[in-house]
Amino acid sequence: MPIFVYRGRSRTGRVVAGRMEANTPEAVVAGLRQQRIFPISIKPQPKSIEFKIPGFGGRVKEKDLAVFTRQLATMIDAGLPLVQCLETLASQQPNRQLKKTLTEIRVNVEGGSTFAAALKRHPTVFNPLYANMVEAGEAGGLLDTILNRLAVYIEKAMNLRRKVKGAMIYPSTIVTVAIAVVIFLLTFVIPVFEGFFEGSGVPLPLPTQIVMAVSRFVRRYLLAGLSLVITGIVGIRFSYKTEKGRRAIDGLFLRTPIFGSLLRKVAVARFTRTLGTLIASGVPILDGLDITAKTAGNKVVEEAIIETRGNIAEGKTIADPLRASGVFPPMVVQMISVGEQTGALDSMLEKIAEFYDAEVDQAVANLTALIEPILIVFLGVVVGGMIVAMYLPIFKLVTVIGR
Structure with missing residues (x-):
């Protein structure tokens, strides 16, 4: 517009x-x-010419959004008008995208729009959860309280995502380095020994023959292997953009022996915290489930939540369809059932979220402690085995010369 x-x-x-x-x-x-x-x-209004550098200033980070939300809550609690708050925060905003968005929102509010309606015009910055909670806060006259609750939610969600990234990045980096070292040895170091052994005329032991055969295989098919890996990654990315592909990949992630348990705990923590925050803010449970499904981050969990929403619309409880989905642990379903019966569903969901946040912390620590010795053993066996295999003919050659 x-x-x-x-x-x-x-x-x-x-x-x-x-x-x-x-x-x-x-x-x-x-x-x-x-x-x-x-x-x-x-x-x-004249259109301004903007030069965007990819990766710089084009995205609003969660940290920027959390800081803005908390500042806005403080200013509104102090009695400042909303338009003045938005103008002040936009003027001091270092993120260009958020600055532009806040300016447009202020213009909309000045034109008679509600704050929530203005937020909904910028879904890439303010997701449906944010806009609906603000709408509930405006309707109930508790906008400052809702904004503080939103800031806490964003900060906790950000911490949870940081933990998961840390759990994934560390082992993947170590494994990548280990594979790169092995490929380097097979491609550049082993051929030097191979040329030396061919000129010596010494019969090669079986371990040395195996390592040299692997080296020749890697050198011959390295580019084809890299092309196959890149093609597979691109294919998976394209497949993940489809409904069927995303469902299959997300389901596979949840069934993975080591990472599956961690991802399931993350999904439970995100679901319970999001739904609990929405219900506590006055958002109807059907709308809350709809928003929670969109922010689930896993297609299998999303479909379970959508099915739960449909059953609740038909008059059923929230616990029964969650139990039938098989995605959520029995303890979670039982606690949600108790929360429904006692009328304290929001506080029960928050307790579950806190519990699973601690579970994620423990799972990340256990994962790190498990991967380190596995990688040490892997590098010791593979690299050490290659070195020993290359030195066996040298020992044999020294013995022959000594005779």
Whole structure:
């Protein structure tokens, strides 16, 4: 929707200026008359030329959003008008994308839009969870409380995501380095020994023959293997963009022996915290489940939540369809059932989330402790075995020369 810059005169005769988002200049005139402002001039806002560098300033980080949310809650709690809060926070915002978004939201609010409706026009920055909680806060007159709750939610979700990334990045980095070292040895080091052994005429032991055969295989098919790996990764990425592919891959992740348990705990913590925060903020449970499904992060969990929402719409409890899905642990389902019966579902969901946050911490620590010795043994056996295999003919050669 285009933005118009206007100048007008208020009832007291004071000249005012501002911006308004509207489809046509006539709509701007109508909006100004509702505010009892007589328009003097209305012009389309000039389009600014922006140079975007990929990876810089084009995305709003969770940390920036959490800081903005907490600052806005503090300012509203202090009694400042919403438009003034948005203007102040936009002026001091270092993130260009968020600065631009806040400016547009302020223009919408000045034009008569609600804060929640203005947020919903920017779904890439403010997701449905954020907008719906703000809408519930505006309706209940508890906007500052809801914003504080949102800030806490974003910070905890950010910490949870950081833990998962740490759990995934560390082992994948170590494994990648280990594989790179082995490939380097097979490609560049072993051939040097191979040339030396061929000129010596010494019969090679079986371990040395195996290592040299593997080296020749790697050198011959290395590029083909790398191409196959890259093609597989690209194929998986494209497949993940389809409904069927995403369901299959997410289901496979949940069934993985080591990482599956961690991912399931993360999914439970995210589901319970999101739904508990929405219910505590006054969002209806059906809307809350719909939003929670969209932010689940796993297709299998998302479908289980959507099925649960459909059963609740038919008058059933939330615990029964969750139990039937087989995705959520029995303890979680039992605690949710108790929360429903006692009328304290939001607080019970929060307790489950806190418990599984601690479980994720423990799982990450256990995973790190398990992977380190496995990698040490792997490198010791593979690299050490290769070195021993290469030195066996040398020992044999020394023995022959000594005789």
